[in-house]
Amino acid sequence: GAGVSQSPRYKVAKRGQDVALRCDPISGHVSLFWYQQALGQGPEFLTYFQNEAQLDKSGLPSDRFFAERPEGSVSTLKIQRTQQEDSAVYLCASTLGAGNQPQHFGDGTRLSIL
Amino acid sequence: GENVEQHPSTLSVQEGDSAVIKCTYSDSASNYFPWYKQELGKGPQLIIDIRSNVGEKKDQRIAVTLNKTAKHFSLHITETQPEDSAVYFCAANNGGSQGNLIFGKGTKLSVKP
Numbered sequence: 727g728a729g730v731s732q733s734p735r736y737k738v739a740k741r742g743q744d745v746a747l748r749c750d751p752i753s754g755h756v757s758l759f760w761y762q763q764a765l766g767q768g769p770e771f772l773t774y775f776q777n778e779a780q781l782d783k784s785g786l787p788s789d790r791f792f793a794e795r796p797e798g799s800v801s802t803l804k805i806q807r808t809q810q811e812d813s814a815v816y817l818c819a820s821t822l823g824a825g826n827q828p829q830h831f832g833d834g835t836r837l838s839i840l
Numbered sequence: 841g842e843n844v845e846q847h848p849s850t851l852s853v854q855e856g857d858s859a860v861i862k863c864t865y866s867d868s869a870s871n872y873f874p875w876y877k878q879e880l881g882k883g884p885q886l887i888i889d890i891r892s893n894v895g896e897k898k899d900q901r902i903a904v905t906l907n908k909t910a911k912h913f914s915l916h917i918t919e920t921q922p923e924d925s926a927v928y929f930c931a932a933n934n935g936g937s938q939g940n941l942i943f944g945k946g947t948k949l950s951v952k953p
Contacts, residue, residue, distance in 0.1 A: 730883070757938075768945050770943070771934075771940040776938075819883075825939055826891075826939045830886070831876075
């Protein structure tokens with residue numbers, strides 16, 4: 727497809743389990759962002775990649791959160807030892823180049839921790 | 841760091857009326873201000889954006905104004921239609937060159953037929 731694709735759309739996990747969320751950006755897009763959106767709130771920045779380089783991870787809430795983009799295309803956000811407060815929608819966005827360009831968002835993964 | 845405030849949190853208008861959503865930002869280094877529309881179960885969709893070298897931008901029924909001195913920007917939707925009903929977010933870039941966005945808390949717009 728032409729847009730940003732995220733999978734799975736829904737993920738339910740028990741507290742303490744590890745989860746992995748996938749983002750397929752628009753083909754050829756250099757920059758990739760992950761955001762976390764709590765219910766009724768705006769998205770909050772987690773981390774940013776330019777190609778395969780993770781240039782900013784200042785928004786990751788703890789060392790249980792890890793993101794990678796090994797080949798500069800698909801990205802995975804991994805959360806270890808999940809907690810209930812990790813329940814949120816995780817959004818991925820990509821832009822064609824670097825810098826301040828229009829960000830195109832996927833539909834997100836809704837993560838529920840029981 | 842940047843902080844973005846958005847008002848109102850909810851807005852109800854009659855079909856055909858105009859809707860205005862206002863945002864303020866704190867970091868004078870911010871220079872890119874997009875607006876997103878988010879429907880239930882979907883990701884945010886960019887509807888219009890403005891850069892700090894421009895005071896106003898219009899696209900059909902949607903317009904955005906920016907006042908750099910006062911650090912506020914507004915979204916104007918004219919001739920509203922029921923399909924405009926959604927949550928709208930304003931955002932500002934974090935002042936640096938990488939482009940990560942700081943979002944407001946959103947405005948739930950309801951357009952009544």
